[in-house]
Amino acid sequence: MKATQDQLLLEVKNLRKFFPIRRGFLQRIVGQVRAVDDVSFFIRPGETFSLVGESGCGKTTTSRCILRAVRPTSGQILFRTGDGRVVDVAALSADELKPLRREMQMIFQDPFSSLNPRMTLLDIVGEPLLVNGMTDRAARTERVAELLKLVGLRPEYMRRFPHAFSGGQRQRIGIARALALHPRLVVADEPVSALDVSVQAQILNLMLDLQSELGLTYLFVAHDLSVVKHISERVAVMYVGRLVEMAPTQDLFYTPKHPYTEALLSAVPKPDPRLRSKRIVLQGSVADPANPPSGCYFHPRCRYAADICSRATPTLVELEPGHFVACHRAAELKLTGVV
Amino acid sequence: MNDQRTPLLSVRDLKTYFFQDEGTVKAVDGASFDVARGQTLGIVGESGCGKSVTARSILRIVEAPGRIVGGQILWYDAKGQPTDLTQLDPDGHQMRSLRGREIGLIFQEPMTSFSPVHTVGNQIIEAIRLHMGVSKAEARRRAIEALRQVGIPQPERRIDDYAFQLSGGLRQRAMIAVALSCDPRLLIADEPTTALDVTTQAQILDLLRELQQQRGMAIMLITHNLGVVAEMCDDVVVMYLGRVVEVGSVDAIFHQAKHPYTRALLRSIPAITTPPRVKLHTITGSIPHPYNRPSGCPFHPRCPERLRGLCEVAEPALRAVGNGQSVSCFLYENRA
Numbered sequence: 001m002k003a004t005q006d007q008l009l010l011e012v013k014n015l016r017k018f019f020p021i022r023r024g025f026l027q028r029i030v031g032q033v034r035a036v037d038d039v040s041f042f043i044r045p046g047e048t049f050s051l052v053g054e055s056g057c058g059k060t061t062t063s064r065c066i067l068r069a070v071r072p073t074s075g076q077i078l079f080r081t082g083d084g085r086v087v088d089v090a091a092l093s094a095d096e097l098k099p100l101r102r103e104m105q106m107i108f109q110d111p112f113s114s115l116n117p118r119m120t121l122l123d124i125v126g127e128p129l130l131v132n133g134m135t136d137r138a139a140r141t142e143r144v145a146e147l148l149k150l151v152g153l154r155p156e157y158m159r160r161f162p163h164a165f166s167g168g169q170r171q172r173i174g175i176a177r178a179l180a181l182h183p184r185l186v187v188a189d190e191p192v193s194a195l196d197v198s199v200q201a202q203i204l205n206l207m208l209d210l211q212s213e214l215g216l217t218y219l220f221v222a223h224d225l226s227v228v229k230h231i232s233e234r235v236a237v238m239y240v241g242r243l244v245e246m247a248p249t250q251d252l253f254y255t256p257k258h259p260y261t262e263a264l265l266s267a268v269p270k271p272d273p274r275l276r277s278k279r280i281v282l283q284g285s286v287a288d289p290a291n292p293p294s295g296c297y298f299h300p301r302c303r304y305a306a307d308i309c310s311r312a313t314p315t316l317v318e319l320e321p322g323h324f325v326a327c328h329r330a331a332e333l334k335l336t337g338v339v
Numbered sequence: 340m341n342d343q344r345t346p347l348l349s350v351r352d353l354k355t356y357f358f359q360d361e362g363t364v365k366a367v368d369g370a371s372f373d374v375a376r377g378q379t380l381g382i383v384g385e386s387g388c389g390k391s392v393t394a395r396s397i398l399r400i401v402e403a404p405g406r407i408v409g410g411q412i413l414w415y416d417a418k419g420q421p422t423d424l425t426q427l428d429p430d431g432h433q434m435r436s437l438r439g440r441e442i443g444l445i446f447q448e449p450m451t452s453f454s455p456v457h458t459v460g461n462q463i464i465e466a467i468r469l470h471m472g473v474s475k476a477e478a479r480r481r482a483i484e485a486l487r488q489v490g491i492p493q494p495e496r497r498i499d500d501y502a503f504q505l506s507g508g509l510r511q512r513a514m515i516a517v518a519l520s521c522d523p524r525l526l527i528a529d530e531p532t533t534a535l536d537v538t539t540q541a542q543i544l545d546l547l548r549e550l551q552q553q554r555g556m557a558i559m560l561i562t563h564n565l566g567v568v569a570e571m572c573d574d575v576v577v578m579y580l581g582r583v584v585e586v587g588s589v590d591a592i593f594h595q596a597k598h599p600y601t602r603a604l605l606r607s608i609p610a611i612t613t614p615p616r617v618k619l620h621t622i623t624g625s626i627p628h629p630y631n632r633p634s635g636c637p638f639h640p641r642c643p644e645r646l647r648g649l650c651e652v653a654e655p656a657l658r659a660v661g662n663g664q665s666v667s668c669f670l671y672e673n674r675a
Binding site: 054055166167168169196197198199200201202204205208223225226227229230231232233249250253263264265266267268269270271272273274275276279281282285286338339 | 385386506507508509536537538539540541542544545563564565566567568569570572589590593594603604605607608609610611612613615616617618619620621622625626628
């Protein structure tokens with residue numbers, strides 16, 4: 001993957017995360033769930049990079065490895081810190097990780113379970129500040145007020161508890177908390193999927209505004225392709241633990257190169273009855289990551305599958321500048337994107 | 340709407356309230372619409388708009404402290420004779436012979452709606468034996484057939500599986516098999532694909548459409564996903580805070596929406612067809628808490644076109660505006 005080394009904020013190389021399957025009285029390991037299997041990608045500073053895929057494709061596990069909420073099985077996660085060093089997050093010890101934690105923050109999916117109901121907004125948003133040494137109460141209160149204003153909440157609300165707020169407002173609180181320590185990378189795992197449609201738009205707009213205002217970098221994890229298209233500059237599609245395609249948003253949506261991406265795009269219902277069309281309906285279900293098929297994991301469901309697809313595993317190659325795809329037949333296929 | 344088509348179900352001014360210590364929640368507050376024979380009616384709205392309670396009211400499975408306090412739910416039998424379901428005893432013979440037999444239901448969460456301690460087959464067989472009065476062996480044969488029709492591979496083996504042994508998509512197919520096992524005339528599908536991935540969703544929507552064509556049943560599709568509505572429905576009912584704000588054909592709703600809420604909702608969704616990284620239109624504020632329901636038109640605090648001195652005092656009625664479309668908004672009333 002060529003991209004000038006010194007410009008990247010994050011570079012993930014050959015990341016693997018396997019979970020053991022244990023059985024029986026002795027809890028012997030009888031197999032592995034290959035949740036993330038040889039995933040490589042990079043994120044430039046100031047951009048929004050999205051991981052999309054269906055449930056169980058490993059997109060959340062990938063983001064959790066980057067945050068080191070779980071320890072990767074193998075691979076490198078190279079992160080450029082604020083002082084310009086490049087560290088391998090995958091290899092750090094818990095102590096060494098601590099200063100890094102302030103540079104990577106997370107926005108959670110469910111605004112109802114991710115806020116402690118017994119803490120006021122001041123405590124919730126102020127906690128990361130306190131933990132990181134801002135012990136002066138007045139200064140902290142001032143910073144919390146500033147953060148609440150930033151995300152469109154009134155600072156007078158800071159003495160209230162989360163139950164007094166709607167889902168969209170709670171998600172704003174979660175965003176304020178994530179931004180408290182000036183993070184360099186914000187990981188947002190399905191940040192709008194629990195919200196009503198009319199509120200989704202507000203939060204997506206807020207995230208775009210904050211990005212241009214503060215120069216944030218987002219790693220956006222989602223299953224909703226319409227939302228992903230709306231917010232991302234580059235998108236990677238995952239299928240059973242592997243990256244199948246990665247490209248700038250326009251390229252991925254209008255000229256997809258992988259048959260799975262094509263099927264995924266075609267499956268999204270379009271909110272216009274005049275655009276009703278014949279969809280590509282995939283047969284069968286997603287492969288089992290504990291017992292994946294041979295060759296290309298997608299071949300049993302792929303309508304373009306050839307002999308080679310069941311024998312050899314395709315590697316991710318750069319077919320066009322910035323457009324990576326893992327498919328034996330990518331160069332010859334003419335696939336349909338969003339029309 | 341659409342008088343030339345005989346309705347199958349006619350909901351008139353339905354009111355279902357929940358009486359709680361903290362106050363009364365008017366979950367459904369005067370909803371009216373028709374479900375035509377063999378057609379698909381979409382009911383859309385955001386959380387708290389009363390779409391699920393409407394479905395539960397029709398099936399008479401509203402749980403206490405909820406109660407239907409007014410209105411009619413007219414069910415037209417094969418001879419065209421209406422029965423008002425609100426007048427029936429929810430546990431009585433007549434209602435029980437309708438529920439599951441004439442009106443099938445698919446729930447949102449296929450995992451929790453199956454019993455974990457009975458096989459999927461037993462749950463289908465139970466429904467068939469209860470409603471059709473056939474022998475065990477015949478019911479089993481029909482259950483296998485039902486599973487085959489919804490596209491479950493190897494139904495002879497799968498029939499003895501428990502719900503947890505099936506994947507999300509297969510579980511939802513099994514749910515549809517239960518709902519369709521007695522050949523209902525109306526299928527109520529409450530967010531049938533919300534818990535599923537897009538490719539599985541596409542499979543299930545195609546399946547529903549196919550089965551509808553084969554059997555000529557009507558579908559009442561309850562969802563918040565406007566994409567699903569656009570793909571599936573003939574007519575659409577838009578609800579907000581327990582009230583029907585707009586009714587019309589799917590084309591009218593998506594292309595000539597009249598109500599400010601419908602229009603704002605359509606503008607606020609990011610569609611896969613819109614260009615990336617442009618600002619979305621938003622609806623200001625959020626859905627009010629059901630205890631703090633606004634006076635007058637429930638949408639007025641968020642409405643960009645509200646008429647001062649009118650919208651916050653009076654509630655607009657649902658009025659026909661031509662072309663089978665109705666809207667409840669003062670902007671479309673002829674004020675003298």
